Structure formats: structure tokens, C-alpha cells
Amino acid sequence: MNLNKRQIQLILILVENKREPDYLPLSAKELSEKVKVSTKTIYSDVSIIQNYVSKFNVDLIKKPRIGIYIKGSDSDLLRILTGIEFKKNDDYLDNRTRRELVFSQLLNSDGFITVQELSDKYYVNRQVILEDIDDIELRLESIGLTLQRTSGKGIKLDIDEDSRRKILTQVVSRQIFNVVPTINERNLKIVNDNKLSIPKNLITSVDGILNNFTKNQNMVLNDYEYQSLLVHLLIAVERIKLGKFVKNEHWGSSTTYLTESKILAKELENALNIKFPKQEIYYIQLHLVAAGKKRTNNISTKLNTNDLLQNYLNDFGYDDQLYEGLLLHINSSLNRWKLGVSITNPYKDSIIQKYSYAFEAAINLKKLYEREYNTKINDDETAYLALHFEAYLERRRTNNNVIQAAIVCSTGLGTSQLLAARIKNDFSRVKIMKILSYDEYLKFDSKDIDLIISTIELPENNLPIIYVSPVVSTEELKNKIKMAIADNTSQTSDYSLFNSLISSENIMIDKVDNWENAISMLGKLLENNGVLRTGSIESAIQRENLSFTSFKNISTPHANPRYVKKTRIGVLKLQEPVVWGNQKVNLIFFIAFKENMDQAQLDTIYDRFWDILSDGRLIKKIISSNSSEKISDLLKGR
Known part of the structure; x- marks a missing residue:
């Protein structure tokens, strides 16, 4: 017998109540208030729980006008709790996993889904699902989409198939590759099916087909190209099963990789008993072309020079490994960028947070390529570029x-x-x-x-x-x-270098309506205190429009170094959070670093800075503080 999360919660409440000295039975009304459902639902749950606990020689007693209580020996109750603990480890979903699954369910459905359906499916009460929907709606707003809510019908995402698949690509990539960095059957066994929106057996089947295809066709794909193609195929298979197809032929007029695309589609059809329509084959072709037109017997052994990259690295600093790594990456990515085929980086958020200096270097480089090729490079691609810069910086640290x-x-x-x-x-x-x-x-x-x-x-x-x-x-x-x-x-x-950048005069507590005003308010304070020059606020807002620096409830906007007079970090604690990208932020650190800072100093500052930002307890203390002096002391470790 499978219990839902609410029923498990009721058992835990009743067992805990029995352990209290001189406990009294709990009424249905008291239980309904604890788990936030109606008394009718409580009586329905109690009937199910009675059958479940009876297997453990335990009785659930319900007496009219007295209440509900559980009766049994401590050893038998312990057996129930042990069984529930195993079930919790196996079935329970954390908030982030559940929200990803709810999001993917919305993306896969063309009709309305009710809050009650989601509540029943994920074993949580309606209020939790409503909070999940609010979070999803915020994410959609950040990319210019809205969630349709209709009273009596539920919620629905009304977008075209191409947009639906692009967002699904991001969601599914996070689900698979955040948990399993390398796909194979042994690794996938540690991931529960209920934590994936696509069945594990389908993932391993498509992975095996794609792996054999690339070998037989002598194709060479790097890790993220392979992962991107795998996720695209998984989503295509799932959508085709639902009778949902891409509308345009996308490629069609080209013969490049058309034969290979037909071969791959046929192998998937034979193995999965589905039929790829013509436009879906062209869509596969688009992704194969975007992967870089590479074969093992046709790879250039010489690196082409690249003045755009070389000129940028001359200012940043580099070694041969950085130059060659970036050049190979960019050469293989240009087709993808020109065709507008996005790739998903499941480690993007971690890279942006942990390697912020390297990500800034990648942001500046990608701006050059966007102008040169009149294209758009997203944060997922930029985060991959950042890994090359971080590897170089790590080599420098080792040498240092x-x-x-x-x-x-x-x-x-x-x-x-x-x-x-x-x-x-x-x-x-x-x-x-x-x-x-x-x-x-x-x-x-x-x-x-x-x-x-x-x-x-x-x-x-x-x-x-x-x-x-x-x-x-x-x-x-x-x-x-x-x-x-x-x-x-x-x-x-020593923390003294970081601490020298923090001063109560550069810390403020206030309220704003949006993130632009937050930057303006804190930027003006830093300008008045002689930290920033005029123009810094506009440059920081432009930088945010390239890629938001928000994560969790924190944001770290940057001033362009040419507008910095003194290296400092300004802080703004908001009395009410504001939407910043796809986050709600109430703590802002305005980073103002001068040009040509020594790399060892930057490493020292960022090491301490990210220790602070990753310390959840410290951040909570800062957010609850009511004075600039107290925030300054907390940041300095006092």
C-alpha cells in the first residue's frame, strides 16, 4: 500500500503525540489544521492509515467526540517509523526537484492542469503547489512568457512548440546532468524515476542508440554537444509520442548531414516504435550541423589564428592552453551560434556563482563575438567559456x-x-x-x-x-x-584585504521598486563617497542586462573598472525583496574593483567573499540586521 506524503505526515503527528506524557487524542479538526486540509479529507486518510498500520500490530483508534490516536508498543511504532524513513528517502522530493517536475509537466501539457491534480501527484498540500506555481511564473516572466490561470480550469502554458522544446531542454538537462554527470545504466540506477520527467529506461535506450550512431558515422562530439543532442532527442521522442511536432522544416533545403539524420531517426524508430515526420528529421539535421561538422578523419591538425580572440587575450593574459582551448571551443560553437541552436549547461548556476571572475571574462569575450557575428550567445554557452578561463586562472594560482x-x-x-x-x-x-x-x-x-x-x-x-x-x-x-x-x-x-574593502559608510538599508533602482541607489552612494565615477551606474545596469548576477536572495552587480576610483564593495539590504532576473533578491553587493588588480589579490578577495555568500546562517544574520555598522561587523567576521 502506498501512502501519500500527507498520510505519512499524519502518522508522524500521531506517533509523536503518543510519545508525549499524558497525551490526549487529537480531533479531526486539530489534525486538519496541522496538515491544512478539510476534516473530510482527514477521515478519508484515517481509513487508509488504519489499514496500513494494522500490518505492524498497531491500531489507529477514532472515537466520536473524543478524537483520534494511535495504540501500539514502542517496538512496533519504531518499525512503522523505520519503514516511513526508507519511503521518505526513496519518494520524497525536495522543493527544487518538485518544481522542476511541475514545470516540465506544464511544458508537456497543452491542456489545463489543476492545482489539486498536482497536489495529489506530488503528495503535498495545495498551498505548497501554489508556491511552486508562483516560482515558475516568476521564471517565465524573466523570459517574457506568462502562465495562464483560469478559475475552475487550472493553469496552462500557451506557447508554440519550438519555444516549448527550448525551455524543456533546459529543464531536462538540469534533471539529468545535475545528478548524473555521465549517463550510463549503473549511474542512472541511483536516480529515482520520480525525480525525472523522462523515464530512465528511455534515457538509457536513446543514449545507447546515439552512442552507437556517433561511432558508426565517425562523428566527434564533445561532452556538452553530445549531452545537448541527447536531451534534444529525448524531448523529441516524448513530444512525438504525444503527437506534437515542430511546425517548421528548419533546414530542409540543405543536404549537409541529411543522410546521417535519416539514419539516426530510423534507428530511433526501430527501437522505440515511433515515426519521425519529415520536419522532425530536419530538426535533428539542424542539431547535427550545429554540433560542428566534425569527423574523426577530417579534423584540422592546425589551429587557425583568430585576431578577435588574440586581441582580447592580450589584454586579459593567457597561456597557450587557454588560447587553444578557447579557439577550439569557439570554432566548434560558431555554427551553433549562427544557427541560433542553444545548448544547455546544467552547471551554469554553479559556474556563475563559484567562478564569478572567470564568468566576467567570458561575458566580455562573448560580447565581442555577438557584435562580430550579429548573433546572441546565452549564459549556458558563456558558462562553458568561463570554464576555460577558470582553468587558466587555476594554473596561474598553482604557479603562484x-x-x-x-x-x-x-x-x-x-x-x-x-x-x-x-x-x-x-x-x-x-x-x-x-x-x-x-x-x-x-x-x-x-x-x-x-x-x-x-x-x-x-x-x-x-x-x-x-x-x-x-x-x-x-x-x-x-x-x-x-x-x-x-x-x-x-x-x-588573512581576511584583512577583504575587510579593507568593507566600510559602514558604503552600506545602506532601504526600499526600492525594482533592481535598476537598487543599482542606482547603491551606485549613487558609492559615487558620493568617492568610490565610483559618473557613468558607473549605467555600465552596471548594462552589464546586468547581459546576464543577471542574482542567485538565491543575493545579487552582485559590477561596476566597469574604468569607472572605479577606489576598490570597494558596497552593500544594500532591502527591506522588501525585488525581482532580479528569476530570483527575489533582498541583499545586493555592488563590486567596484579597479583596473589591473593583481590576480593574487583578486583570488584572496573572492575566496573570502564567496565563503561569506555561501554561509547561509551569516547571510540570514545580515538580512535581519538593522544597522550599517552591524552588517559591516558581520562581513568582517566580528
Whole structure:
């Protein structure tokens, strides 16, 4: 016998009531108020619960004018609770999962769905479903769509098939790839069917067909191209089963990948007992062309130069790995961008939140390509570009942990070589880049050097210098180098750099009507305090229109560095939340960083900043604070 969530909740209430000393039976009215349903529903549920608990040698008693209570030994009650706990782990859905499923159900339905139908299906009361619908409606508004609500009929999403599939692509991708990064039968077994809007057996079947197809046709798809094509096929199969087809032929006049598209459609038809109409085959063709026209025997071994990318990276900084990675990614994506075929990135939100500096770099790069090719690149694509930048920044961070040193002595020979050998042996983090004579040192460009180790007196230098005897003891050498390394890295383990950006004078508590006004209000405060120049507010609003920086109940708008006078972080706590993208936000951090900030400093600041933003308890304390001084103290860890 399957219990719904409400019935499980009633059992837990009754068991908990029995455990209280001198407990009294609960009336149907009291129970109805606890689970927010009618007394009629309570009596119906009690009949079902009676049958369920009887299997455990437990009785559910209902006495007129007295109430309802549960009767049984502690051991038998424990057996019921244990069984319920397993059921909860298996069947219960968290809010986010349930909302995704409700959203996908709306997208798959052309007719009205009632709140009661959704309430019954997901074992929650009507109020919870109404809150889910409010959340979905907010998400739809952010992309210019509205949810149709009709009294007596329910809710309905009235959009064309193409739009329906584009949104479904995002929802289904999140459902599958947020839980299972690599699709295979073993991994999918850990995902319950009730957490997916598409059955697991269909996912594994289509995945197997697509995998064999790409091998047989010698096609090469990277991970996100493969995932995108898989999700498209899954949605196409589900919609075709419902008799819903794309309206346009989309491609039709081209023969590129048409033969391969027909082969793939036929394999799906044979395996799944469905029929792909002509326009759906053309739709597959569109996605194959968008994947990049690649075959294992026809891949260029040379990278084409790209002035647009090169010029941007000249300003940002790069290594060969970053340039080549971005170039390959962009070359394979250009077809997709030009054709307007979007790809879904299930890790987008995490990338935007965790790698904000890399995402900003990707945003600036994508603007160049949008202008150059008169196209639109969405946040999902931009987040993939950001991963290349983050990998590069991580390589730089790793390199930054190595102390690059030069040894200087009178001749650069003899004992200095011995000193270098001893350092290499005892200090894995110290890399000897050069051994210099005094004359060579005077002409030496030390821009890539972190530390000078010298056996002779040297003219003053901006770099740290430690002096040692050519035959210095190992202990003394260790102590001096350790002190130099500690000085070099002390900043990264200290919150003082982040704290220096926070001041109560740049923190305000107020109320606004929309997100644009929130940026304007906080921006004006920062302008008045000499942090920002005129033009910063407009640039921050333009930046938000490219990609909203909101997540959960927080937003982090940015000022363009050319409008920043002082590196600071402004804070606005709203008395009432405002809609910001597809979130409701009541805490805003206005990030104002000057141009050409040192990467090590940025890493230190962002590490501390994201520790704060991910600390839910701290954020709640900030939101409940009523003074700028208190918010400042909380951000500084006081």
C-alpha cells in the first residue's frame, strides 16, 4: 500500500503525540489544521492509515467526540517509523526537484492542469503547489512568457512548440546532468524515476542508440554537444509520442548531414516504435550541423589564428592552453551560434556563482563575438567559456605558489652552484631561475623573479632580498627562506584585504521598486563617497542586462573598472525583496574593483567573499540586521 506524503505526515503527528506524557487524542479538526486540509479529507486518510498500520500490530483508534490516536508498543511504532524513513528517502522530493517536475509537466501539457491534480501527484498540500506555481511564473516572466490561470480550469502554458522544446531542454538537462554527470545504466540506477520527467529506461535506450550512431558515422562530439543532442532527442521522442511536432522544416533545403539524420531517426524508430515526420528529421539535421561538422578523419591538425580572440587575450593574459582551448571551443560553437541552436549547461548556476571572475571574462569575450557575428550567445554557452578561463586562472594560482628565485654572487660560479643545489634539495617550492654575477644582476630584468638570494651586498630592489654566506648552515638557510616565503604568502591567509574593502559608510538599508533602482541607489552612494565615477551606474545596469548576477536572495552587480576610483564593495539590504532576473533578491553587493588588480589579490578577495555568500546562517544574520555598522561587523567576521 502506498501512502501519500500527507498520510505519512499524519502518522508522524500521531506517533509523536503518543510519545508525549499524558497525551490526549487529537480531533479531526486539530489534525486538519496541522496538515491544512478539510476534516473530510482527514477521515478519508484515517481509513487508509488504519489499514496500513494494522500490518505492524498497531491500531489507529477514532472515537466520536473524543478524537483520534494511535495504540501500539514502542517496538512496533519504531518499525512503522523505520519503514516511513526508507519511503521518505526513496519518494520524497525536495522543493527544487518538485518544481522542476511541475514545470516540465506544464511544458508537456497543452491542456489545463489543476492545482489539486498536482497536489495529489506530488503528495503535498495545495498551498505548497501554489508556491511552486508562483516560482515558475516568476521564471517565465524573466523570459517574457506568462502562465495562464483560469478559475475552475487550472493553469496552462500557451506557447508554440519550438519555444516549448527550448525551455524543456533546459529543464531536462538540469534533471539529468545535475545528478548524473555521465549517463550510463549503473549511474542512472541511483536516480529515482520520480525525480525525472523522462523515464530512465528511455534515457538509457536513446543514449545507447546515439552512442552507437556517433561511432558508426565517425562523428566527434564533445561532452556538452553530445549531452545537448541527447536531451534534444529525448524531448523529441516524448513530444512525438504525444503527437506534437515542430511546425517548421528548419533546414530542409540543405543536404549537409541529411543522410546521417535519416539514419539516426530510423534507428530511433526501430527501437522505440515511433515515426519521425519529415520536419522532425530536419530538426535533428539542424542539431547535427550545429554540433560542428566534425569527423574523426577530417579534423584540422592546425589551429587557425583568430585576431578577435588574440586581441582580447592580450589584454586579459593567457597561456597557450587557454588560447587553444578557447579557439577550439569557439570554432566548434560558431555554427551553433549562427544557427541560433542553444545548448544547455546544467552547471551554469554553479559556474556563475563559484567562478564569478572567470564568468566576467567570458561575458566580455562573448560580447565581442555577438557584435562580430550579429548573433546572441546565452549564459549556458558563456558558462562553458568561463570554464576555460577558470582553468587558466587555476594554473596561474598553482604557479603562484612557487617562489621563483635568483642567486647572486660575485662571479656567479663555484659556491653559488653549491648553494643552488642545496636550495633545490631542501625547498621544493623555491625554483632557481637564474644564477647571476654582480654585473649580470645589474642588467637583469627581474620581472619574473619573486626572491633574490645573494652572497654579496646589492643595490636596493623592490624585490625581497635575503643575504647568506656562501657556506651558510642548512638551518640558517631554511630559516631565512621560510621567513621570505611566509612574507610572500601571508596575505593569502588573512581576511584583512577583504575587510579593507568593507566600510559602514558604503552600506545602506532601504526600499526600492525594482533592481535598476537598487543599482542606482547603491551606485549613487558609492559615487558620493568617492568610490565610483559618473557613468558607473549605467555600465552596471548594462552589464546586468547581459546576464543577471542574482542567485538565491543575493545579487552582485559590477561596476566597469574604468569607472572605479577606489576598490570597494558596497552593500544594500532591502527591506522588501525585488525581482532580479528569476530570483527575489533582498541583499545586493555592488563590486567596484579597479583596473589591473593583481590576480593574487583578486583570488584572496573572492575566496573570502564567496565563503561569506555561501554561509547561509551569516547571510540570514545580515538580512535581519538593522544597522550599517552591524552588517559591516558581520562581513568582517566580528
